[in-house]
Amino acid sequence: MIKPVKLLYGSVIALAALSSCSDNTPYRDLNKNGKRDVYEDSREPIDKRIDDLLKQMTLEEKAGMLFINGTRINSDGSIDDKPGEGMFAFAPVASKLMTEKYMTHFNVWAVPPKKVLATWYNNLQKFAEEKTRLGIPLTIASDPRNAFSNNIFSMTANDFSQWPEPLGFAAIGDEKLMEQHADVARQEYIAAGIREALHPMADLATEPRWPRISGTFGEDARLSAKLVKAYIKGFQGDKLDSNSVACMTKHFSGGGPQKEGLDPHFEFQKGQVYPGKNFSYHLIPFEAAFEAHTAAIMPYYGIPTDQTSENVAFSFNKDIITGLLRDKYKYDGVVCTDWGLITDAKMGDVVWPARAWGVENLSEEDRVLKVLNAGVDQFGGEDCAHHVVKLVKDGKLTEERIDQSVRRLLRQKFELGLFENPYVNVDEAVATIGKDEFMKAGEAAQRRAITLLKNDKVKDKTVLPLESGKLKLYIKNINATVAAQYGEVVAKPEQADIAIVRLNTPWYPVETKNFFARGFHHGDLDFKGTQKDSILMLLKTIPTIVDIYIDRPAVIPEINENAKGLLADFGASDAAVLDVIFGKAKPEGKLPIELPSSMEAVRNQQEDVPYDSKEPLYKFGHGLSY
The missing domain is CATH 3.40.50.1700 (Glycoside hydrolase family 3 C-terminal domain)
Structure with a gap:
């Protein structure tokens, strides 16, 4: 494990907070006399630290922070570019994206055994400290990986403890158990270096054919709200700090009412529908997430058909992101798109179109502009930071607008304590992940x-x-x-x-x-x-x-x-x-x-209305015992 550096004043600043300057001081700015200011301790108000760091960042570095993408993990924990090797070998290499695209956020899919995972994580943070100009620590994110499931959205648990899927917690309905599960998952995530959870799903299962129902807490908004709140508390605590995993609650403003249950990951489904005029019902679990101070929000892919002034997908939709989320709910946390809204994915001879529903005819650059103008901070599953740079240089986007989003993203890193110590103890990771009591x-x-x-x-x-x-x-x-x-x-x-x-x-x-x-x-x-x-x-x-x-x-x-x-x-x-x-x-x-x-x-059901099928075989809430 890399040990933190102790400054003269006795405070602890991790190596990942160091810049590449020759005097080896923490990230800094020049004062009026041309001398370097060094923070005396990590208790300096976060806003001041963000202001200082923002002044040092180039436009390219700011743009890179607005993107999060998946990354390959080599089977030996190394971070070298080894073509065809490691977990998800098709995925980009994080170290390359860090130096070429200035990215500081990555998500992991399938992962190697826990010792290799923790080793890889430390190697990546060390690379950030030694090979990037400002040494900004990385944030590693993950989809759920603690469910006993083969569901495509639940990463195989491997060494992690195995619990029921969220739908199972809804079947139990116990808030204390929900919080206990989240707290256990939090400990396992932190041990591995995963500091952002791309969950919970606050969507409601009102359309029974939708493929993502197992990741929800069912179709009842009140039950879902209760469990979402307990879930976030278990991961984040009462406030975000060095013991927290930040939750990215999804998919605002509710991805459940998909037409005929088809999913908008794909071009055969671009819009969700509200025949029961029940849009507001789907907001109830998100209101609970806001009460729990969820660190981030992810909108979904689909178009909220005829609910806003233009029929464009959630992340392109200013009425949804700024009007509803930012203005009505006063939400000032990070908003990150779902994965792959800007660029097409080429899979051999198959092209998987970008999920730019409602704005398919826009160029990649204009899609980026529309997302940022809608009020979103970060692009999931993308690494096209050059579009942001060009938009600013062409005068279509102000750097002040970019600073708003970078500020939110930096705040999250500071609150998680990543600037103080981004590293994990590999032995503790091995002992914690999947331990007997979990x-x-x-x-x-x-x-x-x-x-x-x-x-x-x-x-x-x-x-x-x-x-x-x-x-x-x-x-x-x-x-x-x-x-x-x-x-x-x-x-x-x-x-x-x-x-x-x-x-x-x-x-x-x-x-x-x-x-x-x-x-x-x-x-x-x-x-x-x-x-x-x-x-x-x-x-x-x-x-x-x-x-x-x-x-x-x-x-x-x-x-x-x-x-x-x-x-x-x-x-x-x-x-x-x-x-x-x-x-x-x-x-x-x-x-x-x-x-x-x-x-x-x-x-014959209405996609946005709960428990409305005629004469169900078993009603919501049914369950016997002995």
């Missing part, structure tokens, strides 16, 4: 979130819980070694006393050449054809307990009718599910979304 807490939460939907009676006794060790089990989509701890696993249904099956909510890929789009869980929510027939055949052959992973509200009336017991999970291991089935843990979950009775009912 893992056990996550596993317990997985069990609590499981929701018992149906429990048939046989001779006045409910089927569940089953009696451990007494039954012959036929299993499907369950690890046989794990299941053998609960009963005798047999090879054929006719040999078993009971079957236990795990299912996933159905989805059907959109027809497109974009492989990323094909991975989104779009489409209908019901099982079809031979897949449905084989499930029902088993259920009619032998008494069967069904557990279904709910990342969207499954439409399963026939499965429900024929199953002896039906459970829903929101990201859970086989052991967690079997513990509940066999009574070693009790199901505590209540549905945070309703389960519709048919796809016709889904298609």
